[in-house]
Amino acid sequence: MSSLYLIALGSNRRHALYGAPQGVVRAAQEELAAFGTVLARSPVIASSPMGAAQRRFANAALVLESELAPPALLAALKRTEREFGRRRGRRWGDRVLDLDIILWSGGRWSSPGLAIPHPEFRRRAFVLGPASAIARSWRDPVSGLTIAQLHARLTRRRPLPR
Incomplete structure (x- = not known):
């Protein structure tokens, strides 16, 4: 039985073959078709660095229909990151490619090394912006939103304090 997944993609380092981070993200969007059918691809956006990262990021999202169970898809995504040249390093540091499972059609998943929904996605405009372009009506199984x-x-303007 196949499942739908919302995958977030990010890069802030050049790649010898794919060039600038935007090219890396676009190439990765194509590569993920090896794990199922890509049903939707968001535009690639630029976002500010966070944590230890020094360079601006290129971010995007895609909807993937796959026969893979969440742990198998995570393993495939991590293998793809390594194939693109990602090395273990500082958390939130610069990276050639970052791939995360954000949501899936099965609701919640929890196992060592994998939590769906992604625990931080609700606070990340660089995930929610691209995701809202292709999966606006998907619901967070935790909040129901x-x-x-x-x-x-996350992005609405707030009035200035008086």
Whole structure:
């Protein structure tokens, strides 16, 4: 039985073959078709670095239909990161490619090394922005809110304190 997955992609380092981070993300979007059928691809956006990262990121999202169970898909994504040249290093450091499972059609998943929904996605505009372009109506199984609602809550202007 196949499942739907929302995958976040990010890069902030050049790749010898794919060039700038935007090219890396676009190439990775194509590579993920090896694990199922890519049903939707978001535009690639630029975002500010976070944590130890020094360079701006290119970020995107895609919806993948796959026969793989979440742990098998995670292993495939990690293998793809390594094939693109990712090396273990500092958390939130610069990287050629970062691939994360954000949501899946099965709701919640919890196992060593994998939590779905992704524990931090609700606070990350660089995930919610691209995701809202292709999966606006997907619901977070924890909050019950849609991707569009989560994105609006995170990015709406707040009045200045008096």
